Amino acid sequence: MDPAATQPPSRPADPASLPGLEAGTRVRIVEVGARDGLQIEREILPPASKIALIRGLADAGLRCIEATSFVSPRWVPQLADAEEVLRAVADLGERGVELPVLVPNERGLERALAAGARSIEVFTSATESFAMRNWNRDLAGVLAMAAPVAAAARADGLPVRGYLSMCWGDPWEGPTEPARVAGIAAELLAMGCDSVSLGDTIGVATAGGVHRLLGAVTDAGIGLEQVGLHFHDTYGQAVSNVQAGLLAGVRTFDSSAGGMGGCPYAESATGNLATEDLVWFLEGVGIDTGVDLPALARVSAEMAGQLGRPAPSAVARALAPHGSTVR
């Protein structure tokens, strides 16, 4: 058999739109591998690795790359180099790449602004249990911590995004009430966020639940242009959930190169939706993402090599060079 013929295609060969999807639909991908993906890694990577990762992602065509987090290094030692990393990629910002950074509190915002941050994220929870376990305070306390950050960044004219974790369920409380998620999302927007990212932190969402939550969000008066979706692939549903979100009208999706990252609270959970798998889906339904998939798969393979394990992305595996050690 001709080996060349058995090489899998490197992008969907024959795109076809979905019923109900407008021609010319644009989607924004928020690449979260360098922050959300790396932060759970125990082995501390050198700043040069993170800088190379962010540059590689930008070179592969990604235009919104979460760069780092200005949390206390005591909480997340992996990202203690936030200033160094952000400064080293500042030129990408000048080339039109948005580089949001996560900021937990006012001290973090000072550090972020001093390091040149031009896009801010705050992080909250849809459940009391996760709030207590992640921040050791109740949800009101978490929101009170985020509010001055959002207000100050907004006053500085910076875009501010509010992350909401555990939007479909959490490991302690089970399913999350959609109206509750919508209410907290509305609070985030009221305190100064421009947009919210609804996170399925443990990967329990399925397509019907995506429609249901987005219905509750719309009922709360939130426009879907302010909403992003952040799925985990724990149960293999992430791409299907993106389809549901896209059909419901969402145009922003978070993903992580190679599927890096996971949920520290669900031991066997696999990671974030892989950017490669998301791009494959979007290109397949005729949405031009501007992402060079083989280039992105190389970036993921390089990082997987550094982390010592294969990237969980199906597309990254399919596109890996034959004989690669990270297949």
Add this chain to the structure above:
Amino acid sequence: MDPAATQPPSRPADPASLPGLEAGTRVRIVEVGARDGLQIEREILPPASKIALIRGLADAGLRCIEATSFVSPRWVPQLADAEEVLRAVADLGERGVELPVLVPNERGLERALAAGARSIEVFTSATESFAMRNWNRDLAGVLAMAAPVAAAARADGLPVRGYLSMCWGDPWEGPTEPARVAGIAAELLAMGCDSVSLGDTIGVATAGGVHRLLGAVTDAGIGLEQVGLHFHDTYGQAVSNVQAGLLAGVRTFDSSAGGMGGCPYAESATGNLATEDLVWFLEGVGIDTGVDLPALARVSAEMAGQLGRPAPSAVARALAPHGSTVR
């Protein structure tokens, strides 16, 4: 942290239907692991392993289990024990489990009927290239081989299913023309098949392409109640493609326990859609499958152990016992 709380849920906790999906929708799952999944394995499993697999699948609630293939043992040595396996699970047939078997030609049909087969499958291709490589004859020749099998089985009152491979693309010809697939599907129905299974053998379908092909099938006068879909997860799109098929009106989906199987013509391709991931999706959108997911995941883990590698199913991994060697 309470370890019990971090155990992932074993089924979707909070089902929600999809817009446009009728209440009470039923779906038929055709479990293909014991035939389609195993046939590419080089190491020959003993009949007892296959019998235990089929029994385990039935005990987990699957009601249509592809049991074996009556191809020549020279072509597929793995399934040389077809008679023994089928006879050993015949009691399941009496308990309402359908046990289709693949039959390539009239000699195979004689063997299948002598062994007690009550449900027959014939296998064809949507492309000339795959026909030539898999059967060393052109597509007309492949259809001519299947036709007397379908007619004879139909005359005996047995259900006959026609498999069509490479329906969205093949490694040599690229994308497959939807009208061509629909035309061959119509030929299969005309020759005596009750239903057809449209296979994405190399996993290149995306959701829009599923709608497009089903549109062509409908345009050819084929009712979707006669159509099943058979996806591979090479690019992580299989569950999303099921969603598209379900929304378009298809009610039969093929899948393989643990995602066993693959395509021998695409070296880095991952396997069939995992039954666990399919069931998770269906239960998530409120469709009762009757499948006991933890029981199914145990069956897949047992087989993965015998095959010496982890099951590619996300759900199977998530549900694997902690410390399991096949995670």
